[in-house]
Amino acid sequence: MAIMRNMLLYLSKNRTANRAAKRFGLRFGADRFVAGQTLEKAMEKVKELNDKGIKVTLDHLGEYVFSIEEAEAAASAVVRALAAIHESGADANVSVKLTQLGLDLSYDKCLYNMRGIVAAAKRHRNFVRIDMEDYVRNERTLAMYETLSSAYGPYVGVVLQAYLYKTEKDMIRMKKHAPNYRLVKGAYKEDSEVAFPKKEDVDLNFIKVIELQLRNGHFAAIATHDEQIINHVKQFVQTHNIPRSKFEFQMLYGIRPMLQQQLVKEGYGMRVYVPYGVDWYGYFMRRLAERPENVSFVVKSMLKR
Numbered sequence: 001m002a003i004m005r006n007m008l009l010y011l012s013k014n015r016t017a018n019r020a021a022k023r024f025g026l027r028f029g030a031d032r033f034v035a036g037q038t039l040e041k042a043m044e045k046v047k048e049l050n051d052k053g054i055k056v057t058l059d060h061l062g063e064y065v066f067s068i069e070e071a072e073a074a075a076s077a078v079v080r081a082l083a084a085i086h087e088s089g090a091d092a093n094v095s096v097k098l099t100q101l102g103l104d105l106s107y108d109k110c111l112y113n114m115r116g117i118v119a120a121a122k123r124h125r126n127f128v129r130i131d132m133e134d135y136v137r138n139e140r141t142l143a144m145y146e147t148l149s150s151a152y153g154p155y156v157g158v159v160l161q162a163y164l165y166k167t168e169k170d171m172i173r174m175k176k177h178a179p180n181y182r183l184v185k186g187a188y189k190e191d192s193e194v195a196f197p198k199k200e201d202v203d204l205n206f207i208k209v210i211e212l213q214l215r216n217g218h219f220a221a222i223a224t225h226d227e228q229i230i231n232h233v234k235q236f237v238q239t240h241n242i243p244r245s246k247f248e249f250q251m252l253y254g255i256r257p258m259l260q261q262q263l264v265k266e267g268y269g270m271r272v273y274v275p276y277g278v279d280w281y282g283y284f285m286r287r288l289a290e291r292p293e294n295v296s297f298v299v300k301s302m303l304k305r
């Protein structure tokens, strides 16, 4: 399983495959995890989820762009998504990846793009979540979050990954921003020098950082499909009288939809991450890596053709 996971994560960064995937359209079962190739299609899914009491965070797919023009186009796409959310009255915000907005090309240009996005979110009284990518971009992502948070306050939040040793320290360091965090286990392939190699240790640290944020009293988006963790959180908030307005659960589109519905029925805030767009390859490969059993439905979908 570990070999398969590593191979899938290695393939997730393959540029040739990524380019080919853009030409293929949503294939190989990718439509199980991706809402569609256009904003219009994604907005239909947003409505379906909202009708079930589920909030959304929309993700215009894409990462590691090659030119400033591509980064600017991506920023415009996110601003368009914020406008579509506003016009439709949907219960949704947006998530962004800084490498799609030019982080690897120019930090300043990426910051400029982000300012445009967060300013649009502020105008619409909405919110931008900065996804966390791999370790080499972690410090730059946190630095950009801190700059944006100082300028725009509650309209921007960031993701922290429990598999990194440094996460607890980062939480202490950034406390002054009253941060709204999405807490996740972490989806990239990282070295044991920077991240817990064993799943049990990641799970323990995940619980630790979730509890820390809930005790801090700042908003916690707890993003996981792990029922043990979810049950632990339910117990913890009850014991410590933490109001439901201070946290929500988050899951990915297409994963554990019954559990999503159940949490809504129990009265918890539930938000689903809805990715859309043509650049689905890297995202899809990371979803397969999380659960290599998913590879079997890829094979089945290929055999059907």
Ligand SMILES: Cc1cc2nc3c(=O)[nH]c(=O)nc-3n(C[C@H](O)[C@H](O)[C@H](O)COP(=O)(O)OP(=O)(O)OC[C@H]3O[C@@H](n4cnc5c(N)ncnc54)[C@H](O)[C@@H]3O)c2cc1C
Residues within 6 Å of the ligand: 130, 131, 132, 133, 159, 161, 184, 185, 186, 187, 188, 223, 224, 225, 226, 227, 250, 251, 252, 255, 256, 272, 273, 286, 287, 288, 290, 291, 294
């Ligand atoms: C809303 C959201 C946003 C995220 N944002 C980021 C981010 O910005 N940066 C980042 O590094 N990671 C992000 N992640 C991914 C995260 O780091 C994990 O890789 C992912 O959530 C799987 O871990 P888990 O907590 O669900 O637990 P796991 O222990 O991996 O899984 C628990 C159970 O969930 C189910 N499950 C998990 N993954 C899958 C799958 N792919 N297909 C089918 N079933 C599955 C299985 O039943 C599994 O047994 C995000 C996840 C969510 C839900």
